[in-house]
Amino acid sequence: MTTHEREITAPTDLCLPGGRLNPAAVGWTRTPLHRAGLRGWGRRKRWEYWGVVTPSHIIGLVASSLDYAGVHGIYVLDRATGEEFAKDVVVPLARGAVLPDRSGAGTVSVRGGGLAIEIRQDPGGTRIHATAPGVAIELEVPLPEGHESLGVVVPWRPNRFQYTVKDVGRPARGRLRLGTAEFAIEETDSFAVLDHGRGKWPYAVTWNWAAGSGPGRAVQLGGKWTDGTGVTENALFTGGRLHKIGDELEWSYDRADWLRPWRITGPRVEVEFRPFHEKVARTQLGVVASETHQCFGHFSGRIQDDDGAWVDLDGLTGWAEEARNRW
Secondary structure, rough: OOOOOOOOOOEEEEEEEOOOEEEEEEEEEOOEEEEEEOOOOOEEEEEEEEEOOOOOEEOOOEEEEOEEEEEEEEEEEEOOOEEEEEEEEEOOOOOOOOOOOOOOEEEEEEEEEEEEEEEEEEEOOOEEEEEOOOOEEEEEEEOOOOOOOEEEEEEEEEEEEEEEEEEEEEEEEEEHHHHHEEEEEEOOEEEEEEEEEEOOOOEEEEEEEEEEEOEEEEEEEEOOOOOOOOOOOOOEEEEOOOOOOOOOOOOEEOOOOOOOEEEEOOOOOOEEEEEHHHHHHHHEOOOEEEEEEEEEEEEEEEEEEOOEEEEOOOOEEEEEEEEEEOO
16 A cells, blocks of 8 residues: 655755755655755745643743744643743844754754844764753654654645655654653653654635644645655654655634644545644734644544555644744
8 A cells, every 4th residue: 555656865955046945855754865955035934843641731942933033932732720921022034043964964053132042963862952941841752763754745835835744753862851740751651752844835725734643643734735746754653664645634623712623634644643742823013923823632533554454543742733824
């Protein structure tokens, strides 16, 4: 049950020398193989998002350059109390933001307004250091041998395209400090998810994204923004192996009540997501605006792997979201 999409197995440049999309870059990968090499100004978007699920907390870290601004943030949810910590900063013209062209290589570094995030990447894994007033996060995210991630190039048109790496179900360990309280993050029951993005975007885009992790299994699902492009960002992971799903999926959820169950379905996908917390993020910078409803919760249902076997998703924890952007 293989996907119709083209698998890329050798290193490739995302862009041609003039900055337009390299047609040979369109496809998907099991390990990061693309070099971004973005040129020009005004529509380029670069970001690193790390989400970490522990038994007690959910952590979100974002470092980004949107050309006209750097938008960086630290978010922590206490799963027992529902209490949120959030520190977001906007840095004009993304001054000082360092975001390498390759996923998994080099150092990401951003700072502003008392917030600082540094992400050091090497072949053995990733080290993350993030601080803001009242919070400090130290994380190690090892890269297990044989672990696969989903890389996809989405081609809207020659001068509008996106390269994304969704790396789901990575083990995580370290420490979280909130105020005077400190919490250990144990590798046995904590999971990290990376969203690495580099591209040239249209002005208005809506997307869905869901990611869930658990022992030995993980799921990555997307929608809306890839519709009609011939590629998807859908995959199942079992034992670190990627099973690519090329079908466009149907997303069903209640925009009047985000905490009602979500359903995500397709020929190989029968997934239900039950939220326990909704995070709302809104940005308004003149003609630039965004609104994201990110719900944290539990997955159930099943997905069919490449061999035709149905894999049970019960017990996976993560998130599902809708984001609407004018940027």
